[in-house]
Amino acid sequence: MGFRRFLSTISAIFFFFLIFVVWFSNLVDSSHDNLSSTPIINVTKHLFFHDFSSNNPRTSLDVSLLGSATISSEKGCIQIPDPKVENDLKHLAGRAIYASPIRLFDPVTRTPASFETTFSFQFQNPSKISNSDPLMASNLSVPDGGSGLTFIIVPDEFTVGRPGAWLGMLNDVCDEDYKAVGVEFDARQNPEFGDPNDNHVGINLGSIVSTTAINASDMGIYLKDGLIHRAWISYDGHKNYIDIYLGQDSIERPSKPAYSGNLDLSPYLNEYMFIGFSASTGNHTQIHNILSWNFTSVSQANLRVPSTETCESKIRVENREKLEASHKKTPTSFLIFLAVVLLCLVIFLNLYFNGKRKEKNKDESMVLTEKKQRPRPPNKPRKFTRTEISSATRCFGELQILCSDNRSVTYRTTMLNGCNTAVKRFSSQFLTSHGLDKRRMHKEIKAISKIRHPNLVPIRGWCFDHQETIVVYDYIPNGSLDKWLFGFGVLPWTRRFRVVKDVAESLSYLHSKELAHKNVKTSSVFLDVSFRAVLGDFGFLLSSVESTRFEALVSQKVDIFEFGVFVLEVVSGRSRNSKPGEMDLLDLAWALHVGDEKVKLVDRNMGLVLNPDQAIRVLEVGLLCTLNDNKGRPNMEQVVEYLNVEKPIPELPQSRPVSLFPYSSTTGLCSGYSCASFK
Ligand SMILES: *[C@@H]1O[C@H](CO)[C@@H](O)[C@H](O)[C@H]1NC(C)=O
Ligand SMILES: *[C@@H]1O[C@H](CO)[C@@H](O)[C@H](O)[C@H]1NC(C)=O
DSSP states (O other), X not given: OHHHHHHHHHHHHHHHHHHHHHHHHHHHXXXXXXXXXXXXXXXXXXXXXXXXXXXXXXXHHXXXXXXXXXXXXXXXXXEESXXXXXXXXXXXXXXXXXXXXXXXXXXXXXXEOEEXXXXXXXXXXXXXXXXXXXXXXXXXXXXXXXXXXXXXXXXXXXXXXXXXXGTTTOOTTOOTTOOOEEEEEEOSOXXXXXXOSXXXXXXXXXXXXXXXXXXXXXXXXXXXXXXXXXXXXEEETTTTEEEXXXXXXXXXXXXXXXXXXXXXXXXXXXXXEEEEEEEEOOSSOOEEEEEEEEEEEEEEEEOOOOOTTSHXXXXXXXXXXXXXXXXXXXXXXXXXXXXXXXXXXXXXXXXXXXXXXXXXXXXXXXXXXXHHHSOOOTTOOEEOOHHHHHHHTTTTOGGGEEEEOSSEEXXXXXXXXXXXXXXXXXXXXXXXXXXXXXXXXXXXXXXXXXXXXTTBOOEXXXXXXXXXXXXXXXXXXXXXXXXXXXXXXXXXXXXXXXXXXXXXXXXXXXXXXXOOOSOOSGGGEEEOTTOOEEEOOOOXXXXXXXXXXXXXXXXXXXXXXXXXXXXXXXXXXXXXXXXXXXOOHHHHHHHHHHTTOGGGGSOGGGOSOSOHHHHHHHHHHHHHHTSOGGGTOOOHHHHHHHHTTSSOOOOOOSSOOSSOOOOOSXXXXXXXXXXXXGO
């Protein structure tokens, strides 16, 4: 009996001990989990431009130019404003922005990133640039001076601010959410903004009025002297401290900062921001050159807790168990030793049975993560997952809808990386009911997304599966042309003419690549911040019957016809969808042509058009495009030549051709396939 009791006591002790060991090992485990599941890592970003020559392919990929800005290949620098395009360099604003967003704020700890940047810059007086002697340029006594240059940190990659004293930093459309931070190098005194003199450095926090202004003359720097200067800015996000140095380019960084002091940037930062340069001119002009740029940032981030389901975490737990098992040497009692041995046995058995499967999983998970982390050049169109699209559009929420029609719904979204996009979701019901070949359509979307032209809206990516056809475009902030043309405001003739030329050039380029737009109308044309027209909202739709080449050819003919009607709309300010009781726009245009009264079609709201001959010429080009194909409809290349007055416009027939191509926009794409005019 004594022995039995002894045995049962031992088993009871053993049992409780086992429970204790298991509980304790769990405790160790979970405390480990809490510590190691949220490691803090440094997110660093480094970018370096020794110069901005166009030989460097990264320049054009990584730098977005907005407004009046260019990259001068001969000088190897960014120029704001663009001295080539504009005849008059007054009242212009432009930006050069690094194309990918940069993490500058940790929302968890609410700490700004630390960063350092240095860049060399030069202000040139355009009237003196032609003077070939560089010494002369530097010896100028007092050049006119434009407004100045700003190193900016901004929330998006598409806004350009107002010209003049605003340095292109802010404009009237920027709402209260628009947070911009800038360090300005201002060469004009604007007393209304509290500028101390016409040669100062200022820190601007969400406002054009500097919170701090520094007299650059104190450092012996004269911003307008035509020399190349260099600025060094370093910011410590933990200490909230900024240092700004200013000196000559070729000389080392001065030992004494131009300014150093406390500065809390956190109220002005989103997690992801865009960085770059902004400049403007006002009544006086000057070209702002940026010659080189170096930027490094470090921000801290908590790694997300991996889901317990993932293979990696399983592997980690398992390794830890192995480790602990080997460490547990129990000094006091034989029982404890026994328990540990048993426990080890259980663990090893467990390991033995799970070993192979885990190893397999591990391999798979390695492959997966490697695939995911392969670097991708910024801005390259890619496939989006349905989850990405769905979360960006808040589950295709109604509040996000920009516009919709029977074919599709378009949503305005912000992607995880901070880029603003327009997501177009085609109605699968529409595609099926019209017998459209989805697979060919997807091929076409990919083909068009490879095309880049300044007057075509870039495609960021797509998302296809058995039920969805979704295209992701860049979001163009100024809206579509129809709103400008048929809305309340009046678009001046110079802008309208530029829009017609821009669209003609984009179509000509598209056709040269054996592609077609298939949806040319005023609502497919968007105006960017500098009122340049960009053509977007491609039709993509393909019937499953015709061969690709034939289809492309027919669609191009349709594009040209639609472009003709588009031109009539732009010149007349009237929509092709005539109001009840109104004469059809195309009929009206031809009737006026026959009566030699085309000038009556020019939109009267524009008042006195400075260049009525130009307006008539554009009208004639529009009418030419609506001719039957075998009766002299030009191709887009010719249209561009006519618009640029490189070739005389052929004579229009004196009467309206009999069978005009149907162009009803309500029947949509299908008119494109009846191709009466193609025969
Ligand atoms: C992160 O950067 C800080 C300095 O900014 C440094 O002190 C720290 O050691 C870095 N941490 C890691 C994990 O590299
Ligand atoms: C700026 O500094 C220069 C030279 O040190 C001085 O002559 C000038 O008065 C200063 N201007 C202002 C507004 O303080």
